[in-house]
Amino acid sequence: MILLARQTSELQKILEVIVRRLPRTYNEYFNYNEHLRRIKVGFAGEQRVDAEWQELDLPSPHYILHDFQVINHAGSTHQMDTIFLCPHFLLILEIKNITGILSYDASFAQFIRTTADGTVEAMSDPFQQLERHVAWMKRLIQQERLSLPILHAVVLATKNGILTEDFKGQPIFHVTGLRSRMQKWLELHQPSVKKGEDLFRFANLLLTMHTRVKREINVPLRDIVKGVLCTNCVDGQPLRYHYKKWLCPRCGLVDRDALIRTLEDYRLLVGTKLTNKSFCEFFAIDSPNLAYKLLQQLPLKAEGIKRHRKYWILD
Incomplete structure (x- = not known):
């Protein structure tokens, strides 16, 4: 067994x-x-x-x-x-x-x-x-x-x-x-x-x-390509959010899992805590209102209100 x-x-x-x-x-x-x-x-x-x-x-x-x-x-x-x-x-x-x-x-x-x-x-x-x-x-x-x-x-x-x-x-x-x-x-x-x-x-x-031991590694956060990226295009092509869909302007991919996958990237590279600001920076989203709407679609625990609101990624 x-x-x-x-x-x-x-x-x-x-x-x-x-x-x-x-x-x-x-x-x-x-x-x-x-x-x-x-x-x-x-x-x-x-x-x-x-x-x-x-x-x-x-x-x-x-x-x-x-x-x-x-x-x-x-x-x-x-x-x-x-x-x-x-x-x-x-x-x-x-x-x-x-x-x-x-x-x-x-x-x-x-x-x-x-x-x-x-x-x-x-x-x-x-x-x-x-x-x-x-x-x-x-x-x-x-x-x-x-x-x-x-x-x-x-x-x-x-x-x-x-x-x-x-x-x-x-x-x-x-x-x-x-x-x-x-x-x-x-x-x-x-x-x-x-x-x-x-x-x-x-x-x-x-x-x-048994305890998973975290292996420390230097993550070059300042240099990585931000955004929700296309899985078909290999050089960091960002997707666009259009009519509630993530679309690749280069290859035409419609990616229904893009948001969840990018959240996992965030967890691995940054951690489990998010704010509207950190979400906008990592996901390369210009609109705080759009960021708020997208955050509501994700499996997150939320605390606080308005600009003091914080989120944690659920296990």
């Missing part, structure tokens, strides 16, 4: 809006676009591993939590790509979508990639990350008085990541090896949680502890 499904991150959504609204001539446009590309590649790799679980014959009961995030007692963040929980063990997976020749120096905790063009890149050590997650999970399991082995592994989501001899003895394998690893682990570990309700209780405890 999937208790926590994987979702597109807020950071990816923010970057998508920034890239869509930034002029391509903006000096940081490439950096934002590259950041977005890397996040999308990583997300695609995670989805590739998620799909593999559907092919496996898993013990019952079992629970899966994807992209589990929690803040520990010291205020630090733990982000675990996948947690698999069954009566035999708890498994934490770190998913990497890395291409190239990979090597590892355990003495220096150094994870290295050599790309096709010979570029050598140092990367964060995923085994150190996993050991940190395992230590946190052990304390929680002991606190809940459960007896459950904790396993961990790095999964490569692409076959184009080539592992060298350095990784012998390390918990790392390609996604196609998940089936055989699971079979070995299930054979090695007999069920240690006898009561199904105990496992369910612990899985739900994890679910209640």
Whole structure:
């Protein structure tokens, strides 16, 4: 049972809006676009591993939590790509979508990639990350008085990541090896949680502890293209509001979802609070009266009257 499904991150959504609204001539446009590309590649790799679980014959009961995030007692963040929980063990997976020749120096905790063009890149050590997650999970399991082995592994989501001899003895394998690893682990570990309700209780405890951690990013609000934009035209073509419809003067698109979509852009880039003034600025509307009428069409909570009126975007 999937208790926590994987979702597109807020950071990816923010970057998508920034890239869509930034002029391509903006000096940081490439950096934002590259950041977005890397996040999308990583997300695609995670989805590739998620799909593999559907092919496996898993013990019952079992629970899966994807992209589990929690803040520990010291205020630090733990982000675990996948947690698999069954009566035999708890498994934490770190998913990497890395291409190239990979090597590892355990003495220096150094994870290295050599790309096709010979570029050598140092990367964060995923085994150190996993050991940190395992230590946190052990304390929680002991606190809940459960007896459950904790396993961990790095999964490569692409076959184009080539592992060298350095990784012998390390918990790392390609996604196609998940089936055989699971079979070995299930054979090695007999069920240690006898009561199904105990496992369910612990899985739900994890679910209640899950907290989406906001990733800070510099949003170039002054430089983004304002207005309600056409989804067909790629260079920030604004729509016109005419006879209660949003129309594109260039391609003729009639967009019935334009207002809601732009409100989501506002939420991602600015926040959940609006005023008539901030609405006019972001939506590029000249008439305060028209802005007031449009605001009434949106799922907002309103407080105050006249020029002191404020709005909040509903969840």
